[in-house]
Amino acid sequence: MxxxxxxxxxxxxxxxxxxxxxxxxxxxxxxxxxxxxxxxxxxxxxxxxxxxxxxxxxxxxxxxxxxxxxxxxxxxxxxxxxxxxxxxxxxxxxxxxxxxxxxxxxxxxxxxxxxxxxxxxxxxxxxxxxxxxxxxxxxxxxxxxxxxxxxxxxxxxxxxxAVEEVPTGDYTIPVGQARLAREGGDVTIVAWGQMVAVAEQAAAVVQEQGGVSCEVIDLRTLLPWDRATVEASVSKTGRLIVVHEAPITSGFGAEIVAAISKRCFLRLESPPVRVCGYDTPFPLIYEPLYVPSTPRVVDAIHEAVKF
Known part of the structure; x- marks a missing residue:
């Protein structure tokens, strides 16, 4: 450019x-x-x-x-x-x-x-x-x-x-278009930013341990967010988990859960789950306990699958 x-x-x-x-x-x-x-x-x-x-x-x-x-x-x-x-x-x-x-x-x-x-x-x-x-x-x-x-x-x-090869030339990724980071058929995990890597790690763990297949969607854009991609995935898997670092109350995950619950209500196999930060100020210590981690997401996956 x-x-x-x-x-x-x-x-x-x-x-x-x-x-x-x-x-x-x-x-x-x-x-x-x-x-x-x-x-x-x-x-x-x-x-x-x-x-x-x-x-x-x-x-x-x-x-x-x-x-x-x-x-x-x-x-x-x-x-x-x-x-x-x-x-x-x-x-x-x-x-x-x-x-x-x-x-x-x-x-x-x-x-x-x-x-x-x-x-x-x-x-x-x-x-x-x-x-x-x-x-x-x-x-x-x-x-x-x-x-x-x-x-x-x-x-x-x-x-x-984060380490990866980045092209030196000009290229753009459309605003408002999510990315399918990992394909799967049992659970849909929606995340953005750093939490995409956490979601992918959790998906790999449950795949290896119990054969649970998770689809991970990198939302990329929150406004406007790609409802069609998320809806199509949840319609296929019947389960939704949203992961973000911000506190759970009024976090953007609530918007995703509300919209997808309405659109996919009859196809859901379990209640949508949010794995988020807690409703406290960000802690001075114990940061790993506050930020959503791979084990917390793995627990949410098991909760969704076993419902």
Missing amino acids: HNSGVIVFGEDVGFGGVFRCTLGLQEKFGRHRVFNTPISEQGIVGFAIGAAAQGLTPVAEIQFADYIHPAFDQFVNEAAKYRYRSGNSFNCGGMTVRAPYGAVGHGGHYHSQSPEAFYTHVPGLRVVVPSGPREAKGLLLASIQHPDPVVFFEAKMMYRT
Whole structure:
């Protein structure tokens, strides 16, 4: 993708960012296109909205998704409504805001949160969550070219744990289209971000131990989410498990369960199950007990199959 209107900005992005995602960009494209900002999330997103409205293609970074909340008003009352309120006379499409989210192994309650569900409640936004390096590149390029503003959540844990070959050329992965990560016929597991790997590990365990065949769906996009792919899978397996790091109450898994229960009610063999974070602040210690793990997902699979 070649777009001279793309600008990259955020706290410390000129130095490569705390996760080194923008390393070398300032040297390659110059300080006028890659630059640091003050520590003001509201200012970062507000500037991105203005830049997009004037025809630029801003790619902004919120250093940690835990600190995205000061910009909530800018997302909800400005970016999401820009096109609608003007009858499509003007918009801030082409705006992408990246935000590292989720557990990192030692982040505690201010650097480990998963706030994606807040933004799925906002018509006019797109919410994208990649599950690996290859997915991240294709989805990010698609988000940058998307006509609506995108909130792009990247799992912090994967910066240090995910390793795979990524094509050097341009390619995009359509926003709103889920990926079948693993085929199966007994249970459908829906996840996004880091939890896709956890779901795949659990599926491998139950396959090896007891011959249970799990289908794993990487949702990729939460708004809009690919209902058709999930519905087709649950219609085949008759069982649904949703896995996410965020607290269970009002997490996005509840939306998936509600929608699929309505569409697949007569084909369900067991009640849908959610394996999620708990309804507590993210803990300072005992992080492995809070974040959904392979054993917790395995237990949920057994619960669904034995119902």
